[in-house]
Amino acid sequence: DSGVTQTPKHLITATGQRVTLRCSPRSGDLSVYWYQQSLDQGLQFLIQYYNGEERAKGNILERFSAQQFPDLHSELNLSSLELGDSALYFCASSGSRPPFPYGYTFGSGTRLTVV
Amino acid sequence: GQNIDQPTEMTATEGAIVQINCTYQTSGFNGLFWYQQHAGEAPTFLSYNVLDGLEEKGRFSSFLSRSKGYSYLLLKELQMKDSASYLCAVGGNKLVFGAGTILRVKS
Numbered sequence: 320d321s322g323v324t325q326t327p328k329h330l331i332t333a334t335g336q337r338v339t340l341r342c343s344p345r346s347g348d349l350s351v352y353w354y355q356q357s358l359d360q361g362l363q364f365l366i367q368y369y370n371g372e373e374r375a376k377g378n379i380l381e382r383f384s385a386q387q388f389p390d391l392h393s394e395l396n397l398s399s400l401e402l403g404d405s406a407l408y409f410c411a412s413s414g415s416r417p418p419f420p421y422g423y424t425f426g427s428g429t430r431l432t433v434v
Numbered sequence: 435g436q437n438i439d440q441p442t443e444m445t446a447t448e449g450a451i452v453q454i455n456c457t458y459q460t461s462g463f464n465g466l467f468w469y470q471q472h473a474g475e476a477p478t479f480l481s482y483n484v485l486d487g488l489e490e491k492g493r494f495s496s497f498l499s500r501s502k503g504y505s506y507l508l509l510k511e512l513q514m515k516d517s518a519s520y521l522c523a524v525g526g527n528k529l530v531f532g533a534g535t536i537l538r539v540k541s
Binding site: 321352354360361362364367374375377407409417418419420421422423424425426427428430 | 465523526
């Protein structure tokens with residue numbers, strides 16, 4: 320157990336629907352990062368939060384949004400889902416900003432399948 | 435921005451040594467990470483380099499040359515369980531990952 324908890328582990332939903340992915344960072348970590356990993360593709364950075372505030376944004380679609388709550392857990396909301404949104408979504412946390420020298424601790428991911 | 439290049443796939447034999455290369459171009463550099471990722475699982479930390487040179491950790495070593503924008507991960511005494519994807523990552527406030535190198539270890 321890495322200490323980063325992601326729920327649910329698997330999600331199957333229909334096109335056009337909306338889902339929420341949840342992440343609880345490792346105890347004491349203030350930074351949360353969301354990444355998308357599609358089949359045969361690398362980890363694509365979506366968004367970063369630090370202590371409740373958005374700090375960096377990647378190529379995140381307008382249909383996607385996220386937030387970090389006062390208890391530091393984070394949620395990634397995906398709406399108007401399309402088949403191409405099917406992917407593994409990873410949350411990672413770090414205890415320092417920037418994340419050096421210890422890097423990230425990743426959660427086990429949420430596998431989203433849009434049918 | 436950042437650009438990271440790694441070979442797509444490599445195959446090696448159990449017990450052998452393999453070197454996975456990574457070249458990068460980045461606007462800000464605070465260090466380079468190597469992660470291991472088994473299919474469908476989360477990436478796990480292998481190594482971190484911020485200064486030029488070789489960092490050794492058991493069967494795994496990682497090398498960095500900042501002037502050349504180049505790193506490699508060296509895996510010795512390969513085992514079947516080393517079959518995985520190896521990700522090179524660099525960055526400033528966030529990590530940018532390469533597409534990963536799929537390593538297949540055959541007996």
